[in-house]
Amino acid sequence: MSTTASTLADTLPSSIPKLDASGVNWAIFSIRFKDAVQAKGFWGHFSGATARVVIPTGTTATAAQEIEIAKWEKDECAAKSLLTQKIPDSALMRVHKKPTVKERWDAIVAEYTDKGAYAQTELRTKFLESKCPDKGDVRDFLDALAMQHEKLATVGVEISDADYRSTTVLSSLPISLSNFVSGQLAGARQYAASKTIVPDALISMICEESDRQRAQRTRRTPAKSRESDRDEAMAFTPGKANPKWKEKHISKINSR
Incomplete structure (x- = not known):
């Protein structure tokens, strides 16, 4: 029983992440690590509050002091x-x-306070500069953006709702959707009690609008194709002075 208790005391739970060499997860690591070590009763060794008993020079430690020193060393x-x-x-x-x-x-x-701050600044900047690829799937892009937002939170990188909504979601979209978002936010400022739209709700609205615009483009495509086919047919109709048609039929006349 004592062996099991000793093993548990000397082991940290898997919920404590390992410190990344880049320092990117330093903020969350330091919080979780300190809480776990405090729960085990060893934080005084890290902070210096639990100091080793000092035996004055020329004196001999008492039995109680020797026990205390042995416990401290352990x-x-x-x-x-x-x-x-x-x-x-x-x-x-x-x-x-x-x-x-x-x-x-x-x-x-x-070391890791500075290193972690730098790594987190890099991640935050990269996130805020995200752009939906040209002709990319907006829904897939926003889903990936939401996942990245959650992932950043796990390493202590905070993205405010204002930055997430305005800087990232708004500026990362194609112009047609960006205009749609601007209109929705303007309406919210005028009519909504909160004066804004929470990011998750805004992303849902963008996805629906993206699907609507895609469907609209799809409906228009067949009509354009028919117009193109008709134009092509007219281009080869006798009397329209199509060069290839004239050349072909003149050669037939000359061969007679």
Whole structure:
């Protein structure tokens, strides 16, 4: 029973993500990691609040102090193990020579706070600059955009509703749909109590409008094809002075 309890204390749950070497998930990792370590009672080793008992020079530790020191050293090893489980090998190699888990954690915080901020800025910029491909399927594009929005949230990248709605959804669409969205948002500002439209509802409206416009283009295509066929037929009708027709029939006359 004690062995099982010790194993659980030294293991972090799978819900704690491993820190990405790029630092892109640092924000969410640091929150989840701290919560899990606090639940296990080891966070004091990371923050420095739980310090090793110091025995003054020239004195001998009491029995109680020796027990306390032994417990601190055991918990320190467990804390190091928890950290080792969730950081990339490259980070481990940079900090493993530091003697305490606090020093290791401080070094990781210093490195990945800046690295994570840069990586998240890159992801956010890329998301906000998304564009629907020319002649691309708008519904597929917006579905993928929504999935990416959720994925960014899991690594701590926040996209406000205003940015999601106006900067991404509005500016990423073909001009016909962009005009449609502008009209819907203008109407919401004038008549809706919230003065806006939540992104999910707006995306649903865009998909329906995209389907309507596609169906409208499809209905018009056969008529255009018929006009094209009629024009082609007229181009080869005698009396329309089609060069190829004249050349063909003049050669027949001359051969007689």
